[in-house]
Amino acid sequence: MGNDTDSRLSQFRKGVVELAILGLLHAGEAYGGEIVERLAGYPGLAISAGTVYPLLSRLKKAGLIDSVWRESPVGPPRKYYRLSTLGASEFGAMATAWDGVTDAMDDLLGKGAAR
Template sequence: MKDGLSSSQMRKGTVELAILSLVSRRDYYGGELVEALAHYPGLDATSGTIYPILKRLAKAGHLATRWEESPAGPPRKYYSFTASGRAQLVALAAEWRELQTALNSILDEETS
């Protein structure tokens, strides 16, 4: 049975990793990231979740920001990758893979 609280707890940190991975490929503004993550079941998040993460990543120097005029509506804040962001992505991805391997081993033992 799927428990919303447990699912929410499992997603903590994975959204940050997903954001760093997406922004490593190209620059995004916040609304685009919300839309992009919505394409991945389990990673969809509201702007109320995404924007604090973006602010924290920018404050830590992992993302740079710039404002650009929008073809429709107010200017948009774009987020781009930094060298620090690259190092953070590499570290988080390695931790994720290690955790995934360990958890898969445990789950495989459970089903055997």
């Protein structure tokens, strides 16, 4: 893949990763390493620790997620992340918008019939 293609793919994944993190936290709280590990299970998203941690910091600054240190059953305390009230409502709006985007893109890419 050329540099241009990589750059384009990276551009359109940027917004998606934010929604992916909110979606993961909507299912329940998680600590940083766990978020990285679970999202890494989706190779299509091409998410690494270098992508996740800056986003967690940005989402926290935006008030969409909260974090709290908790004792861990194994090892030292861990910092857990969870959706804030604002984050939950933002996630709802983004998920709805995402449905519209995927419907439109499936149609444009000729995948509508496969749904």
